[in-house]
Amino acid sequence: MEIGILRSSFKEYGSRRLLEEASKVGKGVKLDPRHLCLILGNKLDGHSIYEKDLARFDVVIPRFRTKYFDFGLLATQHLENMRIPVLNSAVSIKTCKNKYLTSLTLQKKRIPQPLSAVALGTNDIMRVIKHLPKPLVFKTIQGSEGFGISKINNDGDAKDWAQTFAGFHAPIYIQEFIDHGGEDYRILIVGDKIAAAIKRISKNKNWKTNISQGNVAVPFKPSNELKELAFKCTDAVKTDICGVDIAVDQEKGPMVIELNQFAGFKGTEKATKKNIAREIIRLAVKKARQ
Incomplete structure (x- = not known):
């Protein structure tokens, strides 16, 4: 069985771990989009990827x-x-990437x-x-890992950031701030x-909780309410793999903040001692072409 990981750089922890676990059940293959040539036609169906033939793959995990x-x-x-089965589909990736x-x-x-x-x-x-x-949170519409995000407390802050984004002709995703x-x-x-x-805890009471920003992760047993909420999200966006970020507002209760179609799991594996990469590869094997 050949399992492709669609990724240009394998410095990222999750992609390396997936290759490791894939090699235990078959052959994990780096599939670099920079060297991919797609061809459409009556007979040329895009099998050529320079030195690799796309048709050889039994399943592919996109993490570009x-x-x-x-x-x-x-x-x-x-x-x-x-x-060729993919985890996740193009539609679900596009939906989750755009906030x-x-x-x-x-x-x-x-x-x-x-x-x-x-x-x-x-x-x-x-x-x-x-x-x-107010306050509000300004985000890039396709950002991740807590980058390109700013908390806006007043109209002056808002105008400064609005002018910055306008200079790049980029839309701003504006979200109500949840005091978590x-x-x-x-x-x-x-x-x-x-x-x-996991529960993500910010250092020094910073409002950002992303692990990539140097914050802390600890194991967490979600309530039935949070479990149900998370599954409703993945059912809505039709993902095979998804990180669901939830914050609890003191008045409104649990609120879904973001969905992550290429969720990083370095901090999660470290905190929970669970082999998440193995679970993903097991799912890939289950969905692979027979």
């Missing part, structure tokens, strides 16, 4: 970087067209989340925030089960 997102998404869709698409999808399922908006120009952004309670007291939860779902769950 934001830098190569557009082409990685095309490659994922192409693999699906070739009837506002995620919000729209969750809204359809009546899943609790902070108030949110998206706007492009400075004047439009300033007009939008008049309708939202410096801690939130990551529930990592693989297939139809919870592979692990």
Whole structure:
């Protein structure tokens, strides 16, 4: 069995671990989107990837970087067209990568989340925030790991950030700030089960809790309410693998903050002592072409 990991750089912990676990059940193969050539036609169906033949793969796990997102998404869709199973699908990757698409999808399922908006120009952004309670959080629409995120306390902060984003012709995803007291939860779902769950605790009561920002993770046993909420999210976006980030508002209760289709799990494996990479590879084997 050949399991492809669609990734340009394997310095990232999760991708390295997946290759390690894949090699224990078959052959883990690096599938670099930078060297991928997709061809459409009556007979040329895109099997050529320079030195590798796409048709050889039994299953592929996309984990491409934001830098190569557009082409990685095309490659994922192409693999699906070739009837090669992928974890996750191109549609679910696209939905989870775009924060506002995620919000729209969750809204359809009546899943609790902070108030949110998206706007492009400075004047439009300033007009939008008049309708939202402060403080707010400004995010890049496709950011990750806590980067490109700012807490906005007043109109002056908002205008400064709006002008910065407008200069890049980039939309701002605006989200109501949830006062979680410096801690939130990551529930990592693989297939139809919870592979692990952690509580993320910020250092020095910083409002950001991302592990990539140097914060702390501890094992966590989610309540039935949080389990149900997490599974509702993955059902809504149709993911095979997904990290569901939940914060608890003192008045409104649990709120879904973000979904992560390429969830990193270095901190989660370390905190929980669970072999998450093995669980992902087991799911890949289960879904592979027979």
